[in-house]
Amino acid sequence: MSTYIAPSSAPPGRAASFWPDVGASLVVFLVALPLCVGIAVASGVPAELGIITGVVGGLVVGLLPGSTMQVSGPAAGLTVLVADAVADHGLGALGLIVLGAGLLQVAMGLLRLGRWFRAISPAVVQGMLAGIGLVLVLGQLYPFAGQAQPATTDEKFAGLAGLAASASTTAAGLSGVAVGVLTLTVAALWKRTPLRAVPGMLVAVVVASAVALLLPLPRISVGPLTEVVALVDLGLFDVGVLGAMLTFALVASAESLFSAAAVDRMHSGPRTRYDTELVAQGVGNTVCGVLGALPMTAVIVRSATNVDAGARTRLSRVLHGAWLLLFVVLLPGVLSYVPLAVLAALLVQAGWKLLDPGGVRSLFRTDRAEAAVLVLTAGTIVLTDLLTGTVVGLLAAVVKTAWDVSRLTVAVTAHGEDHHHVAVRGNATFLRLPRLLETLEALPHDSRVRVDLSRVRHLDQACGQAIEQWAEQREGVELIHPAADRVN
Numbered sequence: 001m002s003t004y005i006a007p008s009s010a011p012p013g014r015a016a017s018f019w020p021d022v023g024a025s026l027v028v029f030l031v032a033l034p035l036c037v038g039i040a041v042a043s044g045v046p047a048e049l050g051i052i053t054g055v056v057g058g059l060v061v062g063l064l065p066g067s068t069m070q071v072s073g074p075a076a077g078l079t080v081l082v083a084d085a086v087a088d089h090g091l092g093a094l095g096l097i098v099l100g101a102g103l104l105q106v107a108m109g110l111l112r113l114g115r116w117f118r119a120i121s122p123a124v125v126q127g128m129l130a131g132i133g134l135v136l137v138l139g140q141l142y143p144f145a146g147q148a149q150p151a152t153t154d155e156k157f158a159g160l161a162g163l164a165a166s167a168s169t170t171a172a173g174l175s176g177v178a179v180g181v182l183t184l185t186v187a188a189l190w191k192r193t194p195l196r197a198v199p200g201m202l203v204a205v206v207v208a209s210a211v212a213l214l215l216p217l218p219r220i221s222v223g224p225l226t227e228v229v230a231l232v233d234l235g236l237f238d239v240g241v242l243g244a245m246l247t248f249a250l251v252a253s254a255e256s257l258f259s260a261a262a263v264d265r266m267h268s269g270p271r272t273r274y275d276t277e278l279v280a281q282g283v284g285n286t287v288c289g290v291l292g293a294l295p296m297t298a299v300i301v302r303s304a305t306n307v308d309a310g311a312r313t314r315l316s317r318v319l320h321g322a323w324l325l326l327f328v329v330l331l332p333g334v335l336s337y338v339p340l341a342v343l344a345a346l347l348v349q350a351g352w353k354l355l356d357p358g359g360v361r362s363l364f365r366t367d368r369a370e371a372a373v374l375v376l377t378a379g380t381i382v383l384t385d386l387l388t389g390t391v392v393g394l395l396a397a398v399v400k401t402a403w404d405v406s407r408l409t410v411a412v413t414a415h416g417e418d419h420h421h422v423a424v425r426g427n428a429t430f431l432r433l434p435r436l437l438e439t440l441e442a443l444p445h446d447s448r449v450r451v452d453l454s455r456v457r458h459l460d461q462a463c464g465q466a467i468e469q470w471a472e473q474r475e476g477v478e479l480i481h482p483a484a485d486r487v488n
Contacts, residue, residue, distance in 0.1 A: 039294070262303075
């Protein structure tokens, strides 16, 4: 990936930045259009709702302060959440859920909580994205092979054998697989051509759709945006909807702010103001909720494309939203030529990037404990749901951290048969108390013992009381305590 480096951190003049921003906006628009539609279809909602979210991400969030280069819109990482929410509460409740999530994001930003999302364990984040990627790929294998995807993860797993048979024996299956493979092949090979400045994703969609004109495949249906806009219905609020609001807010905020950290490394312009960006994302989701559209996040693929295309200011992301709106108003019929198998191929590619097998392998080589947290998070998401998996991952990360910071060494040195020296170093917490007591209780009862705690960095109350009680129960014990400011 090429990287645009601004000449300085100062904003360029309007004249110098206008045309680079216009060019970048067109490139981002061409990447965003099929993704907006594909993510909506994968989420089980009308395709128009994805375009509305893309328009709001450009025209509303694009104008707000926070980040200069980030581009917002519907995200592949939220497809699982949206599909589950629609299945549980109905399409009519989606707007209410997104509205509530947006208001929560605004509140979190005003309370200056945005920076705290940077403190979440990277293993949990990778696990969350990997779990979403697995579920996304699993679901999109069905339209990839010309079939409707089952509603639940269990049904998707159970139907794989039948899907393989259908994909290799039926006309719809063979056609879908052929078109999907063609899409992925063109997208991959286009990057190696001299014309790679044109988005390979767009070229793949055009080529595969043209080849598929005569094949019996289901296609996209896109109508006027006004037909799908449904103002929020507050009467659908209940406890389940409140839980969905919280989940949407946390996941969308985390994805947006993690994207911000990544995008900031791609350019030398103004850095993201995390709390302000969180408010901007909340405003965008509030508007999307009022219109009954999909939730939005800042999206790394579109944001990286924006930087690579030479964007200078936030004008590029605003214009990309304007191009989306103009396209769907003036040329909605063009999208009806795109088969669902083509969009499924693009989302399989997006899911694979979220899964990031190379990153998982690298983590296993460097830190197996962190990798275990990643696998636990991803596996729990696949087997249960996104919120449960993320919470389990966070708890596992906390336990791992507690275990790491409670490292303790206990060395026993014998000075003859009747004198032992015990040197304790590190952090003496309740997690290491069983081992510490086993060592002390194994010492001969008739020997004199000197327990040196002077190099203990932290001695919690549980360990301190246990050592004192052990010393009181026997004679000939000398305790050398740690410094007073290290004892809690």
